[in-house]
Each structure stands twice: as C-alpha cells, then as structure tokens.
Amino acid sequence: MFVRALFMLLLALNIGGACWLAFANRPPADVAPATDPGVPRLELLAERDGDDHAELASAPESPADLANDQCRRFGPFPTQADARAAMTALTPLTKRIRVREEHATQTRGYWVYLPAMPTREQALATARALAAKSVHDYYVVTAGDQQNTISLGLFRDQGNAERRRAEIAALGFSPKVNTRTEDLPVYWLDFALAGAEPPDLASRVAGAHEAHLEATRCQAY
Template sequence: MFVRVFFLLLLALNIGVACWLYFAPHAPVAAAAAADPGVAKLVLLSEADRSIATDSAAPTAQSAHPADSKKESCQSIGAFSTQADMRAAVKALTPLVARIQFRETRVTEVRGYWVYLPAPANRERALDIARQLSSKGITDYYVVTAGEQPNAISLGLFHEPTNAEKRLNEIRSLGFKPEMTQRSDEVPIYWVDYAQTGDAPFDWRAHVPVRSELHAQPIDCF
C-alpha cells in the first residue's frame, strides 16, 4: 500500500515539473552575429536593388530640374513682300540659328488714286456725260457697270498722287466736277523669326539678300 502511494506521488511530481517546464516563459536567445568581425555583411539581391533605387532617387529628382539652358535671344526680320523672298531667307538662316519660324500678317496698302466723276441718277445720264467728255477731247474714260459705284465715270487710276492731281485739274478745267479718292487693299506681308544662343552678335544681313525695307527687331522667344 505504501509503495503504491509513493508511486502516485512520484508520478504527480513528474507531471508538475513537466507542466512547469512547458508553460514557463523562455528567456530570449541572443541573436547570432551577422558575420565574423572584418567580414562584409551578406545582403540579399532584392535588398540591394531596393537600396540602389533609394539612393538613386535623389539624383533623379535633381535631373528633373536641369540647369538653366544657355541664354537665348530672338529677332524678327521683315517685312518680306513675297513668299519667295521669305522662304529664301528661311532656307539661308536655318543652319545658322537654334530655331526659326515664319509668320504672315496683313497690312493696308495704297493701290493708287482714282479720279472719277460721281455716278448720276441713271445709266442714260452717265452715257450722256461720257459723250460730253468725248466732245471735249477726253477719250480715256470708262463708265462703270458694276461694283460699289455703278454708272460712275472713271477717269484713271494713278500710282502717284501728283499725276492724279494733274488729271483732276485737267477735267475741272473743262467744266466738270471730278473727285479723287485713295484706293487701298489688305495685302499679306511675311516675317522670319529666329532664336540664337549666346551673346555673340549675329549678322543676318550677311546671309539674307540686303533690301532697304528689311529690318530686325527683338521679340519674345518662342
């Protein structure tokens, strides 16, 4: 009987010790050294890639804001009266400048001075006045049939105002009442704009045929 009791106590003691060992908190194990002293640390390839990407981020951000480009100046040459002259200038200057473009604008240009007799009330009256002119030796006239002033009697279109004034006085001396008006139209003109780098002067006239009407003026760069 005593032996059985002793055996049960010993069994209970063993079970208690086992439970204590199983459920007791474990002391942390010190991490082993990554490498022996003097030996380079082993780095995984994926970690190295991430490190390189991080290190290169700053230079990339800097490269997104490059240094200011070289100083530029821009000029506009004109005005060219024909596309042929403008294109010849573009062809000559293109290899010599940083950028080049052309543009078209429109201006009002005097075409001449028109001397005429104002239109009467009807066609019959206009023809009657024309016959009176013929009887006084004026044959270079024309009775207008259409346009803004039908039945007016044209006495000539002159490029020079002095010639127009002379004709005006001639017809007046015959007892008529002529008038003179300036004729003008909108015409296209052309400009060549170019950009150059640096401060060195650029003699565009050495490459573009020199014409007295051409000049250069500074413009905002494009």
Template sequence: MFLRLLFVLLIAFNIAVGAWLLLGQDDSHGRSVTDPGVPMLHLLSEQTAPTAPFASRPPASASIPAPTSSAAVALETRCLAVGPFDTPQDLRNARTALAGPGVRMRSRQEQTTETRAWWVYLPAPGTRAQALALARRLGAAQVGDYFVMSSGDQSNAISLGLFKDPANARKRRDEVTAAGFSAQIQERSEQVPEYWLDLVVADGARFDWRGRVRMAGIGSHSTTCF
C-alpha cells in the same frame, strides 16, 4: 615570549603593507593597468564634453556655387521679326540664309491692307441717262480716256484712269478739274498676304541678318520670344 612574537608579527605585517603600497599601485608609478595597445576604459561620469571648436566652426559656404536664376538665362537671348517678304519663296530663301547654330526660327503669314492704285473719276449722277450725258460733255471739252461704269458699287460713275503713281493721279484730276468737271481721287487698296520670319538668337552673338538677307524693303523689329 608571547610579546616578542607579537612584536615580530607586527613588524612583518607593516613590512608587507609597505611593500604592497609601494609596489602594488600601478598609477602611482606611471604604469598602465591595461596591457600595451589596449585603450583604458573610463566611466561615463569621467568623460568630458566634446570641445567647442568643431561645433562652432562656420560652414564653408564659399565653395557652394550659387544657383543660376531663370531671369539670367532669359537675358541670354533676344527675339526679332524679319520681313515682310512678298512671296513664300522669298521667305524660304531667307530662312536658308539665316539658318545656323544657336538660331531658332519660325515662319508666319499675315494679312495686310495695301494700296494698289489711285483711281480718278467723276461720281455717278442719279441715272444712267445722266451719266451718258455727262460723258458727252467730257468729249465736247476734249477730255479723253474715260468710260462709264456699268456695274459694281460704282455703277454709272465715269472712270478717268487708274494710276500706280499718286503724282500721276493728281495730275489727271487737275486737268479734268481745269476743264470744268469735279474730278476726284480714290485710293484703291486690298488685302494682301505678307510673310515674316521670327528669330531667337543669342544676345551676345554678333548676328548680322542684314549681311545674309539682301532683299529690298526688308526690315526687322523686336518681337515676343517663342
């Protein structure tokens, strides 16, 4: 009787274990051990390293614009000086004519040496009396239009004329020389002001300053930018 009961219990136990193995393992039948919509938890040791494609993907540098260099900006402008103008009013007129968008200007004044005339003369002798005697000899030789200088650094020299045209000065010298006197020519110059207009314009612009400033004797050259 006891052996029969033990045999029945073993059979029941085996049936129970078989049912648990068959129905109690969710993973073996593809069922999730979590509720629907809830992600499954994993141990840190079970997680895999991130895939390499994202780490090895090269940066998209083509869309980043290259910075503009200062040298390229500097090439966009050119600078020139226009002049010289004889008077401040001429300078103001030119400034008005050249004003416009993209044009930067500044005015300046400089001093220059300019030949004003050519002087024909006889060098001063040693004394005033000698200068007067030389003048009487000129009159006797029919050389007119002269006078003896009485002051200045050319005192006692004999002036034979002041000429704007150098050709006329040479003609007068040759006439007096032909009469037997050693006439000379001296260039007379002085410091005079001249006026300039400096411009900064766009290099690619069709800037025609000559079409706006119609004055004789005005030119241009490259200058330092400001």
C-alpha cells in the same frame, strides 16, 4: 461476377491513365532569348512610363532663358518661298527661328472718277460734255456698284492721279481720287540669335532689298 468486376477495374485504370496523359504538366518549351547576351532588350515607346515620355518632349525655355536671348524679326517678304530662302540663310546664326504670316493692307493704285450720276442719261450727257472739251479717255460704268460712274483713269503713282484730277477739275468738273487697296499676306522671320549679332546680318539674305531688321520681344516657339 468476378469477371465483371475485373472488367470494370481495367476500364477504370484505362480512363485514369488517359486523363493523366491529357492533363499532366508538360515541361516548358525552350524559348529563344529576345536579344543576344549583354544586349539590352528593345523597348517600345508605348511600353515606357509617362515620365519617360515627358523626357522625350522638348522643354520650353524658361522666362530667365528668354530674358537673356537676343531676338529679332526680319521682313516682310512678299511670298512664303522668299521667307523660306531667308530662313535657310539665317538658320546657322540662330538658336531658333520660324516663319510667321501676317496680313497687310497694300496700296494697289489710284482711281480718278466722276461720282455716279442719278440716271444713265445724266451720265451719258456728262460723257458728251467731256468729249466736247477734248477729253476722250474715260469710261461710263454700265453695271454693278459703280453704275453711272465715269472712270477717268487708274494710276499706279499718286502724283499722276492728282495731276489727272486737277486737269479735269480745270474744265469745270468735280473729279475724285480713290486709293485702291488690297489685303495681302506677308511673311516675317522671328528668331533668337545664337551669339552676337553680325553687322552684316541683313545683307546675308540675297534679294531681301525691301526687308528690314527689327529688335523684338522674345517668345518661346
């Protein structure tokens, strides 16, 4: 009986010692400092407060600042590359500058024609009448929205188109002149001057012969 009790006591002591070794608090391992002494800790933007984020954003100009600015627009330029080249030349003179795209209707030429006839046969008969009066530069449209129309020429210059119309009208026909247009993108520079406007500002942009400078209302951008 005594031997059995001694055995149970030793077993309990062994179990207790094993548990103490397994669960006892261990001293913390040495941790290397995140930075050298005297150097501020590196802080990620994601760790910063919302107020700090606001400080990083560019604050727009106040209405009072805009009221004191001198703003201009310069253009139009036919391509974005032309506008970018002008922007490079003018940027040193500005507080802020941007390229802005607009769409403009531009004249592409003038079309002289005889309006569409009701039938193909009538269009061909009119064409023969033109040929009989020594008019040979015409074309009978055979398909599409202008079918049975007789084209008498496309002209870049309006004066030439009007002379052609008068020439055909003198032969007893009733030609029309239609202005051909196209909607195309054009590009402008909007900017606020950094100081007084130089008298030669526009001439500083090479090749901008058709561009012009205008005063405009200041905007934040």
